[in-house]
Amino acid sequence: MRAEQREATREQIVTAALLAISESGFNGVSTRTIAERANVSQGLLTYHFKSKDALWRAAADQLFAIANDSMQEVFSPPASVEPLQQKRNLIRQMVYFSAAHPEFIRFMLEHEKENSDRSRWLVETHLRPMYKKFVHVMGDIPETDLPHALYTFAGASGLIFCAPNECKQLTGVDPGSKAVIKRHADYLVNLMVPE
Amino acid sequence: MRAEQREATREQIVTAALLAISESGFNGVSTRTIAERANVSQGLLTYHFKSKDALWRAAADQLFAIANDSMQEVFSPPASVEPLQQKRNLIRQMVYFSAAHPEFIRFMLEHEKENSDRSRWLVETHLRPMYKKFVHVMGDIPETDLPHALYTFAGASGLIFCAPNECKQLTGVDPGSKAVIKRHADYLVNLMVPE
DNA sequence: GTCTATAATTAGATAGAC
């Protein structure tokens, strides 16, 4: 069907845009580079998305769709799971998600300084609903600690996967390997929420 | 003196470049924008630094000069300080440094994907010497944990200060305030190296 | 729907006035 092909092409473009923008920032990547990555012409981007700005929003939508899907289980744990174990599971899943999608943190860092319109939209549309779920799982810690816990967990979980080449060159440890991902999860869970 | 004025102008340009590149990435910021921030003409950048690439290197030099200066005390603690207390001091200082210079983590994340020449140079010239000092302070933890500890501490310490607008809008907490910086340090030190 | 061609703007680097 035409509609299927249309959707497939759009997703190809959005995925290319998401990865490229996460790597080089909104201003740091050209629509031509995105088009090349998606194996389409530059003109097609304007056809499917009116502007580079609109393409950025589509990329954000896709990013949070993936993130919410990946975090769904730990954000809505069955009541039978103990609160402490819920937190351990949350951290572990944050590590696995960050390893699979380092573009999440990169994208979130990129919006901060570039443009406050995009920034506000991103927080209200996508980040706040996710933060509420995070707060729900963390609910029994002091309320003033919640912001600190969020950025601590996010940074501790994800930074190593945002700099894999640097980490490999510096330490010899490859954050892309499954063993290293598991080791990072084990390390963090035991460090931050010991049993 | 001429030499002093020359040095002052150069530093103005380097500082503007460092902050701008950290915010928007190497490709994300134009030399014109950097020149405007430094209150000089765009042509002057080419006079003092041969190319945008060379300006990036000068910015990296300045960044690590500041970082090493700020971390000097905790990296070379007197032997009278207990190892556990050394680690607590290290984390606390990492928080205060990250708060004062969020451009450090931003700059280090930016080099990762942009260009591997710059990336290799940065790791070997500046990051490796600093990592050795980190390892020295952390020395009594298992060797395989060191890379995980580095990126955990760095991410946990600094991410919140890399997204101050987002954090403020999302949680109401302003990472720019002194009270919040201290709270983050207290939270992290007690979480990661409890007495 | 997708491509090629192109218009208007902005990029990094150079040349020359002062």
Place this chain on the structure above:
DNA sequence: GTCTATCTAATTATAGAC
């Protein structure tokens, strides 16, 4: 040493062929 003017290349967005 610093600025203005300018060159060539690359940028986003548009127009029109198929």
